[in-house]
Amino acid sequence: MADYRQMWTDLGMDLEHHDVLCEVLPEAFGGVYLTQQDRPKGMDFYDFVVSEIHGVRPAEMLQHQEEGGKVFGTFCVYVPDEVVFAAGGIAAGLCGGSQFWVSGGEKVLPANTCSLIKASIGARLDKTCPFFLIPDIYVGENTCDGKKKAWEILAGEVPLHIIDVPQMKRDRDVAAFEAEIRDFIKVVERVTDKKITVESLGEAIKLINNKRRALQRVYNARKASPVPISGKDALLVTQINFYDDPARAAQMANNLADELEQRINNAIGVFPDKTLRIMISGTPMAIPNWKLHHIVESLGAAVVVEESCTGTRYFENLVDESATTLDEQIRALAERYMKTNCACFTPNAARIDDIIRLTDEYQVDGIIDINLQFCNLYSTESYLIKQVMKEHNIPIMHIETDYSEQDFEQLRTRVEAFLEMLRK
Numbered sequence: 294m295a296d297y298r299q300m301w302t303d304l305g306m307d308l309e310h311h312d313v314l315c316e317v318l319p320e321a322f323g324g325v326y327l328t329q330q331d332r333p334k335g336m337d338f339y340d341f342v343v344s345e346i347h348g349v350r351p352a353e354m355l356q357h358q359e360e361g362g363k364v365f366g367t368f369c370v371y372v373p374d375e376v377v378f379a380a381g382g383i384a385a386g387l388c389g390g391s392q393f394w395v396s397g398g399e400k401v402l403p404a405n406t407c408s409l410i411k412a413s414i415g416a417r418l419d420k421t422c423p424f425f426l427i428p429d430i431y432v433g434e435n436t437c438d439g440k441k442k443a444w445e446i447l448a449g450e451v452p453l454h455i456i457d458v459p460q461m462k463r464d465r466d467v468a469a470f471e472a473e474i475r476d477f478i479k480v481v482e483r484v485t486d487k488k489i490t491v492e493s494l495g496e497a498i499k500l501i502n503n504k505r506r507a508l509q510r511v512y513n514a515r516k517a518s519p520v521p522i523s524g525k526d527a528l529l530v531t532q533i534n535f536y537d538d539p540a541r542a543a544q545m546a547n548n549l550a551d552e553l554e555q556r557i558n559n560a561i562g563v564f565p566d567k568t569l570r571i572m573i574s575g576t577p578m579a580i581p582n583w584k585l586h587h588i589v590e591s592l593g594a595a596v597v598v599e600e601s602c603t604g605t606r607y608f609e610n611l612v613d614e615s616a617t618t619l620d621e622q623i624r625a626l627a628e629r630y631m632k633t634n635c636a637c638f639t640p641n642a643a644r645i646d647d648i649i650r651l652t653d654e655y656q657v658d659g660i661i662d663i664n665l666q667f668c669n670l671y672s673t674e675s676y677l678i679k680q681v682m683k684e685h686n687i688p689i690m691h692i693e694t695d696y697s698e699q700d701f702e703q704l705r706t707r708v709e710a711f712l713e714m715l716r717k
C-alpha cells in the first residue's frame with residue numbers, strides 16, 4: 294500500500310491501533326482470496342482495491358470534499374443513493390464487517406447487539422477507519438431496534454439524518470416512503486447546497502441502474518455450470534460496489550462479466566463439474582466478512598448466489614427510467630426501494646418467494662441461512678423459511694454466528710456434515 298499516513302493523521306485517526314489492522318488484513322485476504330485457483334483476470338481490480346482499502350477511495354472522497362463536494366455515509370440498501378449523486382455528492386456504504394471494530398462498539402452498546410452494528414459504531418468511535426471519519430453526514434434508518442438506538446449515540450459524533458423505512462408494504466406505506474424521499478431530497482439539497490432537477494435525478498437514476506445492471510450480469514454468469522467465478526470473488530465485487538465510484542464500479546463489473554461470459558462459452562469453471570451449488574441467505578456480509586463463504590468453498594462446494602443485501606437484494610430491481618417529472622421520479626424510486634424484501638417488513642412472504650425462485654434460477658443444491666447473532670429479525674424469519682423449504686424439498690441449514698473466528702472450526706464441522714448430506 295502507498296503511504297497514506299499523513300492523510301490518516303489529518304483525519305484524526307488512531308494510527309497505532311490502525312496499524313494492527315493494516316498488519317493483519319493483507320494476510321487474511323491472502324489466505325482467503327489469493328490462494329484460489331483460476332481466478333478471473335477481472336478480479337485484479339478488486340484485489341488492488343483491497344490492497345489499498347484505506348487509501349485510494351478515501352483519498353478520492355477527500356479530493357471531492359476539497360473541490361466543494363459532500364460525502365454521505367450510509368448503512369442500508371433502503372437509502373436511495375440516486376438522490377445523493379443527483380446533487381453531486383458521494384454516497385458510500387459504511388457497514389463494518391470486521392471483528393477488529395467490535396470491541397470499540399461494545400464500549401457503548403449492549404453485548405447482545407449484532408456484530409454489524411457494534412463494528413460500525415466501533416470503527417467510528419475508535420477512529421480506526423477513514424471511511425467513517427470522512428462523511429459530512431451519516432444517513433441512518435430505523436430498520437431494526439439495534440440500529441435505531443445506535444444512531445442516537447453516533448449523532449453525538451457526526452450530523453445524522455434518519456430515514457423512516459415503513460415496515461409494511463401497503464399502498465400507503467409506499468406513499469409514506471415517497472414522502473421520506475422528498476424529505477431526504479431537502480436534506481441533501483441543504484448539505485450540498487445544490488438543487489436536484491429532473492435532469493440531474495434522471496442521470497443519477499441511470500448511473501445507479503447501470504451499476505445494478507452490471508452486477509446482474511456478474512450474477513447471471515453464476516447461474517452457469519460449471520460456475521465461472523467463486524462465491525468469494527462475487528461477494529467481494531458486491532462488497533466493494535457499496536462504496537466505490539458507481540460509474541467505475543459498473544465498468545469494472547461489466548469487464549468482469551465479459552470475461553465470465555467468455556468463460557461460459559468455453560465451459561471454463563473454477564470448480565470441477567458436479568460441484569455442490571450453495572445459496573447463502575440472510576443477514577448481510579459487510580467487507581471483510583468472508584467467513585462463511587471461505588468455509589463452504591474450502592470444503593469443495595461453490596457458493597453460487599447470496600440472497601442478502603450484499604447479494605441479490607442490492608441490485609435485483611431497477612428504478613423506472615421513463616419518468617419525466619420530479620414527482621414521477623420520486624414515485625419510481627419509492628416503488629423500486631419498497632420492492633426490497635428485508636426481514637424488517639411484516640409480513641415478508643415475498644422474501645421466501647425470492648429464495649424459492651433463486652434456488653431454481655441458480656440450480657441450488659442446498660441453502661445455508663445465516664444469521665448474525667442477536668439479529669432478531671432474520672433469526673425469527675428463518676423459522677418460516679425452514680418450514681417453506683421443507684415443503685418444497687429444498688435442503689436448508691441455519692447458522693447463527695458473529696464476526697469472531699472462535700466458532701470457525703465448529704461451523705466448518707456443521708457445514709461439512711450438511712454438504713455430506715447433500716452429496717448422498
Ligand code: BJ8
Nearest residue numbers: 369370407436437576602635668
Ligand atoms: S435492508 S438487511 S441493509 S436493514 S443484521 S443491523 S437488521 S440486527 S443489516 Fe440490513 Fe437494510 Fe435490512 Fe438490508 Fe439490524 Fe439485523 Fe444487525 Fe442488520
